[in-house]
Amino acid sequence: MILFAEIPLANKIPGQTQVSVSVYVRERKGSARITMSFSTKDRHVVVSAPKRTTKTFLREFITKHQGWIEKQVAKHGAVAKEFAPGVIVPYRGRPYALAHEESNKVLVKPDGDLFFVRAALTRIDTHVRRWLLKQAMDDCTIASLQFAKALNVTVAKVSVKAMHTRWGSCSSAGNLNYNWRLILAPEEVLTYVCAHEVAHRVHMNHSKAFWDTVAKVCPNYEKARAWLKKNGSSLYAFG
Numbered sequence: 001m002i003l004f005a006e007i008p009l010a011n012k013i014p015g016q017t018q019v020s021v022s023v024y025v026r027e028r029k030g031s032a033r034i035t036m037s038f039s040t041k042d043r044h045v046v047v048s049a050p051k052r053t054t055k056t057f058l059r060e061f062i063t064k065h066q067g068w069i070e071k072q073v074a075k076h077g078a079v080a081k082e083f084a085p086g087v088i089v090p091y092r093g094r095p096y097a098l099a100h101e102e103s104n105k106v107l108v109k110p111d112g113d114l115f116f117v118r119a120a121l122t123r124i125d126t127h128v129r130r131w132l133l134k135q136a137m138d139d140c141t142i143a144s145l146q147f148a149k150a151l152n153v154t155v156a157k158v159s160v161k162a163m164h165t166r167w168g169s170c171s172s173a174g175n176l177n178y179n180w181r182l183i184l185a186p187e188e189v190l191t192y193v194c195a196h197e198v199a200h201r202v203h204m205n206h207s208k209a210f211w212d213t214v215a216k217v218c219p220n221y222e223k224a225r226a227w228l229k230k231n232g233s234s235l236y237a238f239g
């Protein structure tokens with residue numbers, strides 16, 4: 001894969017400093033098709049093209065799809081922000097300004113309008129992530145167990161991880177995975193995602209019966225779902 005171009009972004013993303021996105025070209029064997037994808041993990045564009053494709057053709061192809069590229073970058077966030085002094089932390093849907101105090105004794109505590117972090121400067125990001133992950137784990141576990149009880153189903157293991165494209169998942173064995181960024185969203189959004197995944201223990205599909213089950217335990221789920229659709233990508237500002 002080679003770096004082919006650095007494309008300037010026409011639309012600035014709120015809260016981001018990124019002004020361009022890298023486009024890589026990968027040689028594609030045995031096919032005449034050109035395809036383009038966006039790597040949410042590396043936050044760059046990959047164009048797969050047959051070996052003999054000219055640079056001019058590639059450039060035109062990329063220009064033609066500039067709109068799509070902009071949309072992908074906006075949707076998946078640009079270069080990930082780190083938790084640092086002054087950064088706004090959207091904890092449980094409320095904005096807190098990160099305030100730092102240099103110390104060897106670690107303390108993370110949202111307080112008033114401040115997200116107070118006592119730690120070594122270089123370790124802020126690590127400690128804030130660890131703390132948020134723990135809160136997400138606690139909230140997701142409590143909600144999942146509550147919904148499991150209400151729906152009379154079992155759940156196996158509840159995990160919270162860095163998921164790149166999904167908010168949650170439910171395996172046939174009953175293992176529930178949640179995206180840690182849900183802790184940044186309003187509480188009812190996290191609750192809805194838990195209701196959704198646990199409802200998959202009743203229906204392993206998205207049928208009408210499935211949504212009726214979600215509604216039974218989470219009557220206002222449509223509002224939370226709409227919030228995620230509209231604002232979900234903003235939670236990816238933090239990598």
Ligand SMILES: [Zn+2]
Binds near residue numbers: 196200205206
């Ligand atoms: Zn689902």
